[in-house]
Amino acid sequence: MNARFDLVSVVVSDMAASVAFYRRIGLDFPEGAESQPHAEAELPGGLRFALDSEEVIRSFLPDWHGVPEGRVGLAFLCDGGPRGVDDLYTALLAEGHQGVRPPWDAPWGQRYALVADPDGNGVDLFAPLS
Numbered sequence: 001m002n003a004r005f006d007l008v009s010v011v012v013s014d015m016a017a018s019v020a021f022y023r024r025i026g027l028d029f030p031e032g033a034e035s036q037p038h039a040e041a042e043l044p045g046g047l048r049f050a051l052d053s054e055e056v057i058r059s060f061l062p063d064w065h066g067v068p069e070g071r072v073g074l075a076f077l078c079d080g081g082p083r084g085v086d087d088l089y090t091a092l093l094a095e096g097h098q099g100v101r102p103p104w105d106a107p108w109g110q111r112y113a114l115v116a117d118p119d120g121n122g123v124d125l126f127a128p129l130s
Contacts, residue, residue, distance in 0.1 A: 018119065075125075085126060
């Protein structure tokens with residue numbers, strides 16, 4: 001018996017803030033998702049990206065307290081090449097989101113930047129340099 005990878009889920013403290021953040025980056029959450037305890041956006045290829053409130057997790061894991069440091073990386077390919085990385089990073093900071101590392105030309109051939117989502121999860125923004 002095989003299983004097919006289908007969903008990535010992030011636990012969030014503030015659903016509205018998280019939906020707004022990920023919508024800003026480009027994910028398409030349905031209208032009203034910001035007021036739900038669970039929200040999903042379909043990704044290319046049929047994968048799904050989900051946000052779950054802490055209350056949802058505690059409904060089946062009552063002792064859940066999260067982890068002190070993130071161990072999952074989320075990376076978003078930006079439209080517009082290297083300039084797209086710079087522009088999105090600048091826009092997110094202007095909207096009050098926390099920058100982790102400003103854009104730089106990474107030695108692996110990409111323009112790269114790091115921001116934090118509303119819960120402090122690392123979100124990478126990148127585009128090929130050429």
